[in-house]
Amino acid sequence: MKASGNTVKEILNNVPPDRLVAFNKLHETIVNSLPKGFEAGISYGGLGYVVPHNLYPAGYHCKPIEPLPFAGLASQKNSINFYHMGIYLDPKLFDWFVAEYPKHSKAKLDMGKSCIRFKKFDEIPYKLIGELMTKMSVKDWIAIYESKLKK
Numbered sequence: 001m002k003a004s005g006n007t008v009k010e011i012l013n014n015v016p017p018d019r020l021v022a023f024n025k026l027h028e029t030i031v032n033s034l035p036k037g038f039e040a041g042i043s044y045g046g047l048g049y050v051v052p053h054n055l056y057p058a059g060y061h062c063k064p065i066e067p068l069p070f071a072g073l074a075s076q077k078n079s080i081n082f083y084h085m086g087i088y089l090d091p092k093l094f095d096w097f098v099a100e101y102p103k104h105s106k107a108k109l110d111m112g113k114s115c116i117r118f119k120k121f122d123e124i125p126y127k128l129i130g131e132l133m134t135k136m137s138v139k140d141w142i143a144i145y146e147s148k149l150k151k
Contacts, residue, residue: 008040011047015075022121023080026129027073030082033130037138038070046074051138061149070141071133079110079117082129086136088114089144097132104128 005011008027015023030049031040039052043066050067053059060066072083087094101109104125110117118124136144 004045006042008042008047011042019075019080019121022118022124023073023075025126026080026082026118026124029126029130030071030073030133033133035134035137039067041067043067043069043072046072048072049133051142055138056142068142068145070136076117079119080121080124082116082118083114084116084132085114086141086144087132089148090136093132093135096135097128100128100131101125 005014012024012027027040027047034040034049037051037055038049041048041050041052043050048067048069049071050069052067056068058064058068060068070085072081074081074083087097098109098111104127105123107118107120107123110119
């Protein structure tokens with residue numbers, strides 16, 4: 001059920017047919033809502049939304065050759081998974097998202113620390129995901145990332 005590929009376009013074209021429309025719409029929602037500076041690309045074998053090296057030369061501390069990850073999108077076995085590191089590191093953003101979710105979807109929120117799993121593709125809250133993406137600038141993300149990294 002995973003979508004494979006070496007480019008964003010290849011991954012978008014290789015999504016299983018039953019989730020192709022929802023996955024592509026979610027990707028478009030994310031890209032159209034990304035604050036200036038973030039870029040879509042490949043990150044850890046899936047779609048990533050990252051701070052490129054030209055804005056953050058140090059890259060990701062675990063693998064500096066990789067750009068600094070911020071969000072991601074993957075087609076997994078039983079769900080479309082959306083990852084947002086801002087939710088993981090910013091408790092206020094997490095609380096906002098959890099409170100807003102029921103206003104945008106009838107589906108129960110299925111969430112880990114940074115992973116939101118969508119099993120019902122017709123219940124994906126696109127508007128909410130778009131709004132979430134606008135809540136943190138590149139500058140804000142780098143500051144939070146570095147503050148947590150140095151502890």
